[in-house]
Amino acid sequence: MTVLLEAHQLSRYFGGLKAVNNVSFQVNDGEIFGLIGPNGAGKTTLFNLMTGLTPVSGGTLHYRGERLTGLPPYRIAGMGIGRTFQNIRLFKGLSALENVKVSQHVTTKSGLWGGVFCTPASRAEEKRVDEKAWELLHLIGLADRATELAANFSYGDQRRLEIGRALALEPQVLLLDEPAAGMNAAEKRGLTAFVREIRKEFKLTILLIEHHVPLVMNLCDRIAVLNFGELIAVGNPADVQKDPAVIEAYLGAE
Amino acid sequence: MNDFLQNNGFLIVTMVQQALLAMSLYYPLMCGQLSLASPGFYALGGYVAAIIGTIEYFAPWRDSLGWVIFPLEWLAAGIISGILALLVGIPALRLRGIYLALATIAFVEILRVICLNLTITGGAIGIFGVPQLFESRWSYIWTFGPLLILMLLFSYRLDCSRVGRAFKAIREDELAADAMGINPTRYKVLAFVIGAMLAGVVGAMSAPFLNTWNARQGTFDASIAYLAYVLIGGSRSMWGPLLGGALLAALPEILRPLKDSRLIINGLVLVFASIYMPQGIAGALGKLRDNVGRSFGFFRGGK
Amino acid sequence: MTTAQFLQNLLNGISIGSVYAIFALGYTLVFSILGIINFAHGAIFTLGAYFTYTLAVGQFGINGLLSGLNLDLQVPFALSLLIGAVLAGLVGVLLERLAFKPLRTRGADSLLALVSSLGVALVIVNAIQYLVGAEIYTFPSQVYGDIKPAIMFEISGQPVVVRTVQVIIFAVCMVILALLGYVISFTRIGKALQAVAENQTTASLLGISVDRIILVTFFMSGFLGGLAGTLVGTSFGIAGPYFGVTYGLKGLAVIVLGGLGSIPGAVLGGIVIGLAEAFVPPDYSAYKEAVAFAFLFIVLLVRPQGLLGRSLIQKV
Numbered sequence: 001m002t003v004l005l006e007a008h009q010l011s012r013y014f015g016g017l018k019a020v021n022n023v024s025f026q027v028n029d030g031e032i033f034g035l036i037g038p039n040g041a042g043k044t045t046l047f048n049l050m051t052g053l054t055p056v057s058g059g060t061l062h063y064r065g066e067r068l069t070g071l072p073p074y075r076i077a078g079m080g081i082g083r084t085f086q087n088i089r090l091f092k093g094l095s096a097l098e099n100v101k102v103s104q105h106v107t108t109k110s111g112l113w114g115g116v117f118c119t120p121a122s123r124a125e126e127k128r129v130d131e132k133a134w135e136l137l138h139l140i141g142l143a144d145r146a147t148e149l150a151a152n153f154s155y156g157d158q159r160r161l162e163i164g165r166a167l168a169l170e171p172q173v174l175l176l177d178e179p180a181a182g183m184n185a186a187e188k189r190g191l192t193a194f195v196r197e198i199r200k201e202f203k204l205t206i207l208l209i210e211h212h213v214p215l216v217m218n219l220c221d222r223i224a225v226l227n228f229g230e231l232i233a234v235g236n237p238a239d240v241q242k243d244p245a246v247i248e249a250y251l252g253a254e
Numbered sequence: 255m256n257d258f259l260q261n262n263g264f265l266i267v268t269m270v271q272q273a274l275l276a277m278s279l280y281y282p283l284m285c286g287q288l289s290l291a292s293p294g295f296y297a298l299g300g301y302v303a304a305i306i307g308t309i310e311y312f313a314p315w316r317d318s319l320g321w322v323i324f325p326l327e328w329l330a331a332g333i334i335s336g337i338l339a340l341l342v343g344i345p346a347l348r349l350r351g352i353y354l355a356l357a358t359i360a361f362v363e364i365l366r367v368i369c370l371n372l373t374i375t376g377g378a379i380g381i382f383g384v385p386q387l388f389e390s391r392w393s394y395i396w397t398f399g400p401l402l403i404l405m406l407l408f409s410y411r412l413d414c415s416r417v418g419r420a421f422k423a424i425r426e427d428e429l430a431a432d433a434m435g436i437n438p439t440r441y442k443v444l445a446f447v448i449g450a451m452l453a454g455v456v457g458a459m460s461a462p463f464l465n466t467w468n469a470r471q472g473t474f475d476a477s478i479a480y481l482a483y484v485l486i487g488g489s490r491s492m493w494g495p496l497l498g499g500a501l502l503a504a505l506p507e508i509l510r511p512l513k514d515s516r517l518i519i520n521g522l523v524l525v526f527a528s529i530y531m532p533q534g535i536a537g538a539l540g541k542l543r544d545n546v547g548r549s550f551g552f553f554r555g556g557k
Numbered sequence: 558m559t560t561a562q563f564l565q566n567l568l569n570g571i572s573i574g575s576v577y578a579i580f581a582l583g584y585t586l587v588f589s590i591l592g593i594i595n596f597a598h599g600a601i602f603t604l605g606a607y608f609t610y611t612l613a614v615g616q617f618g619i620n621g622l623l624s625g626l627n628l629d630l631q632v633p634f635a636l637s638l639l640i641g642a643v644l645a646g647l648v649g650v651l652l653e654r655l656a657f658k659p660l661r662t663r664g665a666d667s668l669l670a671l672v673s674s675l676g677v678a679l680v681i682v683n684a685i686q687y688l689v690g691a692e693i694y695t696f697p698s699q700v701y702g703d704i705k706p707a708i709m710f711e712i713s714g715q716p717v718v719v720r721t722v723q724v725i726i727f728a729v730c731m732v733i734l735a736l737l738g739y740v741i742s743f744t745r746i747g748k749a750l751q752a753v754a755e756n757q758t759t760a761s762l763l764g765i766s767v768d769r770i771i772l773v774t775f776f777m778s779g780f781l782g783g784l785a786g787t788l789v790g791t792s793f794g795i796a797g798p799y800f801g802v803t804y805g806l807k808g809l810a811v812i813v814l815g816g817l818g819s820i821p822g823a824v825l826g827g828i829v830i831g832l833a834e835a836f837v838p839p840d841y842s843a844y845k846e847a848v849a850f851a852f853l854f855i856v857l858l859v860r861p862q863g864l865l866g867r868s869l870i871q872k873v
Contacts, residue, residue: 051433077435085433091426093490102423106435108416112444115415116408122415129416169435288668345858352594355671356813357857360850363806367847474806478596482672517683524676528669529659 034220082166263392276499286425297472299457335454380468488534574831599805605783609641620690645783816863
């Protein structure tokens with residue numbers, strides 16, 4: 001098993017607040033890696049550090065041996081790391097189809113002139129983009145509503161569309177920030193199956209932030225637990241569940 | 255018909271010209287960037303054409319090239335505007351919203367004061383006797399008209415291309431676009447440069463059309479007028495700036511029977527249009543089309 | 558530069574800078590409450606000057622609907638100044654009701670507020686032109702009473718000449734600033750205003766009528782704008798209906814320099830720009846008009862939050 005992502009003493013301070021403090025972990029190729037912890041533990045901040053949206057205060061992050069820290073978000077996305085957002089950040093004024101087309105940006109290359117003059121290369125590329133977009137919409141089950149604005153979708157559909165949009169990047173790593181938030185029990189079960197399916201189909205490595213503990217325990221190969229910005233446990237679900245530090249963090253937080 | 259064109263030629267050409275200037279604001283707005291720099295580039299382009307057309311240094315060129323000098327003026331104006339836009343845009347486009355708007359207003363004003371004081375731009379008086387490309391005002395439709403058609407085609411193709419999608423993604427959510435692999439600075443600067451080049455070329459076409467060029471061509475009033483064109487026309491499709499620019503440019507003429515009070519009415523139109531047509535004329539027409547379509551049962555899909 | 562010249566520039570700069578400050582405060586107040594820039598503020602500045610002129614002098618020229626009219630109201634100047642500013646404030650209130658409130662209630666794009674306020678500016682400016690023409694109106698030199706036109710004194714053997722008008726303008730501005738500071742910091746209405754600027758929802762939960770505070774803000778904004786217009790008018794004359802445009806733009810430079818929405822920032826920004834303009838060497842005086850905008854541009858690129866503004870941290 002090869003190590004795909006390696007965080008080394010990652011830190012982020014906001015003034016005096018240590019949102020993420022000296023966090024080190026490794027993610028292996030092909031695994032589903034869960035990130036859990038009480039509210040405000042620094043999970044989303046960690047995702048933002050990994051995708052370059054928030055600059056690190058210290059530490060490094062490597063992906064396949066290449067350094068990610070210090071790179072702008074679009075470069076990190078271009079290296080094959082896609083993500084979704086906790087508070088859903090779709091392009092709300094664009095259609096579902098356009099949303100899925102937009103993030104094929106990194107896998108395509110036609111420029112202003114190619115696009116405007118409709119050169120054969122750009123036309124062929126546009127055709128591929130279109131096909132791929134429809135494929136993804138079918139996969140996430142929104143193909144029959146392709147031309148509707150993203151803003152008009154239900155909460156659950158928006159979350160699925162966000163995953164579809166991230167998949168359009170053709171990522172090797174997918175970061176899902178609370179993908180089950182706001183979903184009912186049936187939808188959550190569907191999501192579990194869906195995440196397994198896309199991992200298999202796209203050979204993905206998935207990092208997942210989730211509050212719903214049964215879902216995490218069921219889905220993840222390994223779990224990391226954050227509390228007050230610090231990593232307090234990493235391991236397989238069964239072990240983590242028994243870890244006294246984890247139990248204390250959760251009970252203490254109640 | 256011929257009489258009509260001769261009498262109203264100036265107005266019609268002005269409508270097309272203003273529609274083009276409105277479009278120059280539309281490209282940055284496509285990426286959600288409110289830039290009011292167009293009048294600056296418009297003035298710059300006009301000066302480029304006026305200077306090439308009048309000063310002694312270019313006399314041999316003018317004599318040997320004949321009318322070909324005009325397209326060369328447009329080209330020169332476009333390139334110079336584009337380069338200046340690149341230099342101004344890279345630092346300025348780190349700003350957002352009203353801050354960017356204010357920075358571009360400052361840019362226009364600085365450029366205006368500089369042009370007001372340089373010898374080559376003719377100081378406060380400006381440049382007179384810019385050589386004409388055509389004899390009648392109306393004939394200038396043959397320069398502005400094709401440019402408008404070209405820009406409409408350009409916008410139409412842009413809208414459904416990879417670059418156009420990147421623009422719109424940045425408009426919708428810059429941060430999410432960044433996380434989806436789109437370099438926001440690159441595309442914002444690109445949109446700014448496209449708008450600037452267009453304004454520069456329109457300026458270069460306008461100097462012969464107006465025969466004279468001075469610092470009053472690029473003022474704050476113009477910045478706001480173009481913004482009004484786009485917002486009142488509708489900023490979410492290319493038809494918006496076209497409609498807004500053409501109609502608002504014609505408004506003072508349409509209101510001419512009202513004589514002295516026409517500019518007051520003009521102001522009221524701006525107020526009421528922004529209140530009652532939030533999506534602009536293009537948006538209102540689109541809604542109308544949808545409603546009519548639906549009531550006849552032609553319209554399928556949607557919500 | 559000699560000490561005398563330095564002192565003279567300093568006094569000129571502080572005087573005009575203080576007018577910039579009270580004018581720019583009008584922008585700042587509205588911005589701090591609504592987060593928008595009122596592009597009609599320059600027109601209200603102009604209107605204030607014309608209101609005062611009508612009351613104090615009331616003699617119109619040969620153009621416009623009111624041509625040849627001589628009202629001869631003979632209202633004492635100090636009172637005219639006050640009434641003119643109050644009327645400008647009321648126009649500010651009207652402006653808010655006509656151009657801003659309908660957009661706000663609908664939650665419209667804030668860019669549209671720029672256009673609708675500009676529409677109002679067009680209406681005001683052209684209405685002035687329609688009524689009294691585009692000519693220049695000047696206040697008679699004795700509006701401020703029977704005073705010497707200039708104060709002269711010597712510094713190390715060199716004469717310094719200060720126009721009395723500028724000293725008076727400075728004094729009026731200081732009084733207004735002190736009053737405004739008092740109202741905002743110590744009165745109920747001022748505290749309510751601060752609360753609304755901080756957070757409208759919280760303020761309304763605390764029982765503050767946000768709508769009323771917005772009206773008060775527009776009144777104060779218009780009052781300050783109109784007053785500034787009159788003060789500039791007494792110093793340099795009223796140069797036609799468009800004379801507020803330049804000041805309107807410079808005011809924008811002032812508030813950005815100080816930090817959008819910051820009240821001390823607007824005062825500091827006004828003085829800094831006034832001084833910067835006063836110290837432009839005579840050889841380059843043609844570029845004086847660009848100074849404010851050069852400041853604006855550079856400040857935006859280097860320190861977008863302005864001198865005294867809060868830093869703008871974006872939340873992911």
